Amino acid sequence: MIAEVLSDTGVRMDKAVEVAKEDFAGVRTGRANPQMFQKINVDYYGTPTPLGQLAGMNNIEARTIVITPYDKGALRDIEQAIRDVPNLGANPTNDGNVVRVSLPELTEERRKEYVKLVRTKAEDAKVAVRNIRRKAKEDLESLKTEVGEDDVARGEKELETVTKSRIDAIDEALKRKEAELLEI
Known part of the structure; x- marks a missing residue:
């Protein structure tokens, strides 16, 4: 039961760490990354749909992404959705077949804002991991009458080890992302 x-x-907890890494990938660095655009919701025939489901994305240059929609009728909607994203600073252009998105060079001030954003996302992920730990601790406490206090105490120690490893993984991903953001 404890196992x-x-x-x-x-x-x-692994899922919480993966979500944090996906969130980090969505924060832009000096280079264009198709992952930044995956979760942008496009109003596609009245339904908010993630851009990753509507189009293919390619990196053609360091700061330019070409988005090729599967349905050419969605070009304007895709362009508008990208333009409406706050903090992206992207300038999409539509040539009738594809949407080209050019990202401006990041300023030092902008880089620091992104570092703050990434730190906030990391803290949110740590809170999620801690909430999972709290729920597991409650589950272990409820097993005390069935398996005994010693086994529950060992389970709680193992739980702390598991929690620490996941928190460390989030911190490591944060450290890599901060270095990437501050790299010029």
């Missing part, structure tokens, strides 16, 4: 709780907790 099941710890296994489930580990899986849920």
Whole structure:
């Protein structure tokens, strides 16, 4: 029973770490990255749809992305959705077949804003991991009558080890992203 709780907790914490890494990938650096555009919601025939489901994206230059929609009727909607994204500073152009997105060079002030944003996302991920730990701890406490206090205490120590490893993974991803953002 304790092993099941710890296994489930580990899986849920891994998902929280992956979400944090995906969020980090969505924050732009000096280079254009198609992942930045994956989660942008486009109003596609009245339904908010992630851009990654509507179009293929290619990096053609360091700061330029070409977005090729699967449905040419969505070109204007895609262009508008990209233009409406705050903090992106992108300038999309539509040539009738593809949308070209040129990203301006990041200023030092902008880089620092992005570092703050990434730190906030990292803290949110750590809070998610801690909430998962709290729930697992409650589950372990409820098993005390069935398996005994000693086994629950060992389970809680293992839970702390699992939690620390996931928090460290988030910190490591944060450190890499900060270095990437501050690189000129």
